[in-house]
Amino acid sequence: MKANEQPVAEQASAEDRPQPQPRNTFECRNLSVELRSSGGLACICRSIDFEVREGEFVSIMGRSGSGKTTLLRILGGLLSPTPGSTVRYYSEQVDGPPRGVITVFQNYAASLLPWRTVEKNVALGLEGKVSKDEKAERVAEALAMVSLSKRAKDYPWRLSGGMQQRVQLARALAMRPSVLLLDEPFGALDAMTKTTLQDELLHVYEQTGATVVFVTHDVDEALYLSDRVLILQGDPSTIGESVAVQCSRPRDQIETKQSEGFLTLRRKVYEAIMQGHD
Amino acid sequence: MTSRMRRLRWINWPGLLTMGLLAGAWEAAVRWSLLDYQYLPAPAAIAQGARTLLTSGELIPNVLHTLLVTLIGWSLASAIGIALGLLLGLSPTAYRYSMTSFEVTKAIPPITFVPATLLIFGFSLRMELVIVVYVGVWPVLINTIGGVRGVPVELLDVARMLRMSRYHRVRKLIVPAAIPEIIVGLRLTLSLCLVLAVVAEMVGNPAGLGHALVLAQQALQPEKMFAYVLSAGVLGITLNAVFRSAAAWMLPSPTSGRGGGSP
Numbered sequence A: 001m002k003a004n005e006q007p008v009a010e011q012a013s014a015e016d017r018p019q020p021q022p023r024n025t026f027e028c029r030n031l032s033v034e035l036r037s038s039g040g041l042a043c044i045c046r047s048i049d050f051e052v053r054e055g056e057f058v059s060i061m062g063r064s065g066s067g068k069t070t071l072l073r074i075l076g077g078l079l080s081p082t083p084g085s086t087v088r089y090y091s092e093q094v095d096g097p098p099r100g101v102i103t104v105f106q107n108y109a110a111s112l113l114p115w116r117t118v119e120k121n122v123a124l125g126l127e128g129k130v131s132k133d134e135k136a137e138r139v140a141e142a143l144a145m146v147s148l149s150k151r152a153k154d155y156p157w158r159l160s161g162g163m164q165q166r167v168q169l170a171r172a173l174a175m176r177p178s179v180l181l182l183d184e185p186f187g188a189l190d191a192m193t194k195t196t197l198q199d200e201l202l203h204v205y206e207q208t209g210a211t212v213v214f215v216t217h218d219v220d221e222a223l224y225l226s227d228r229v230l231i232l233q234g235d236p237s238t239i240g241e242s243v244a245v246q247c248s249r250p251r252d253q254i255e256t257k258q259s260e261g262f263l264t265l266r267r268k269v270y271e272a273i274m275q276g277h278d
Numbered sequence B: 001m002t003s004r005m006r007r008l009r010w011i012n013w014p015g016l017l018t019m020g021l022l023a024g025a026w027e028a029a030v031r032w033s034l035l036d037y038q039y040l041p042a043p044a045a046i047a048q049g050a051r052t053l054l055t056s057g058e059l060i061p062n063v064l065h066t067l068l069v070t071l072i073g074w075s076l077a078s079a080i081g082i083a084l085g086l087l088l089g090l091s092p093t094a095y096r097y098s099m100t101s102f103e104v105t106k107a108i109p110p111i112t113f114v115p116a117t118l119l120i121f122g123f124s125l126r127m128e129l130v131i132v133v134y135v136g137v138w139p140v141l142i143n144t145i146g147g148v149r150g151v152p153v154e155l156l157d158v159a160r161m162l163r164m165s166r167y168h169r170v171r172k173l174i175v176p177a178a179i180p181e182i183i184v185g186l187r188l189t190l191s192l193c194l195v196l197a198v199v200a201e202m203v204g205n206p207a208g209l210g211h212a213l214v215l216a217q218q219a220l221q222p223e224k225m226f227a228y229v230l231s232a233g234v235l236g237i238t239l240n241a242v243f244r245s246a247a248a249w250m251l252p253s254p255t256s257g258r259g260g261g262s263p
């Protein structure tokens, strides 16, 4: 309960953040998850330890079914880990979605309200919380960011999969979150749109100083965006590798991806993923 | 012009043709004495009976009475069904406490209550309405509970993630998500209300189509009797069609005609 009352982290830009040593936004200790499956309880992940620092951009990778979505649901307060696990949002134990933490779900078609138009879907989280004018302004701004202003009055089921995913992203951005949990947000997009939205996301990230946890299957995407890439391995999964990405920001689609450091890391991540396969 | 064309295409011509052929076969069978019953008139005779009823002014008041009772009963049943359904769907406690009683009551064929209702309320309009409402409540109630309890978990997660208040969650998410199923319940109830209004008029309240039908039977006027049967059918089809187009107009959805999806 207390975690929900945690004040929204100041959205200061990277330079004037007060502490030189950033606090931990999330801290997971001895985190295990068991979910019901056909053969009784299945252990999805066991004794995971990691933290996400305030303002950090962390990607989570791992093969399908390794528990990336599950992990994100735990951080978002939508799922409880087994007793004995510790999940903290700042200093409070997470036991419900904390304020300012916004998730973009993997299952985009099921996460939009089919009876609401695109703009009303984006406005959903703002209703009753901000004034009408501010709501309209934020919705328009968020839709512009994902290049969907023209489809504002359409119903989501009249949009393509990638467009629906962008509506969900707009809904998240309109909330001006201090933490974004993104579950394969660009999975359904073509290379061009993907590139544009990656840069848009980095722009938002750098502007707001938000903390981002990002799930993806795309190694280049993970490295391009992140400060750190966590790779889940094994069954039940643990964090097999944590790769720090020291490429300087702001990043550039061509420059960064061609740099020596990037290519070395790319190799390292691929090796870690291949290892996870056998 | 295009809308007219579309309407023409929308009409099920092969279906109408089948119906015409069946009526023709009936007509022929009666004329050639293949179907030889004293009180089974041919379609042409029934049409003649309907014309007589129309010109004598007997038909319209009877149809209006039945229509009015159906609509009033349906509105009451819908209001009660939706309100109770929301309560039971949203409150696990209310659900737990009342479900046994509901299952038992639901299992009793509603028509068996007709004699009891007649005994309690006498031959009256009230008796007719009570029957119509009682029977009509069930489909709305059951579908409302089902709709509310069946809201997809993904949407409930969205509501939690956005930290929507309980009130907003119900008003902006659960109720709208349940509406398609509630509408199905409303439609089922509408047809049921008409059926039960006619039944109640046949055995209880001396008014409307049901009563007129029985009178025609007792007066040994089969053409009139079948003309009333036909009118009840036309009334049912009309109510259903009006309801469907109203629902489709109010709620564009992936499954309704305006969704533009392929078949």
Ligand SMILES: Nc1ncnc2c1ncn2[C@@H]1O[C@H](COP(=O)(O)OP(=O)(O)OP(=O)(O)O)[C@@H](O)[C@H]1O
Pocket (backbone or CB within 6 Å): A035, A036, A037, A044, A062, A063, A064, A065, A066, A067, A068, A069, A070, A071, A106
């Ligand atoms: N609601 C649930 N109930 C029970 N088990 C679940 C549930 N959701 C997921 N699981 C199980 O948890 C494991 C991890 O699933 P999860 O969705 O976290 O994988 P993922 O890494 O996100 O995979 P993908 O890359 O395919 O999205 C799977 O074995 C899955 O069967």
Ligand SMILES: [Mg+2]
Pocket (backbone or CB within 6 Å): A068, A069, A070, A106, A183
């Ligand atoms: Mg997943």
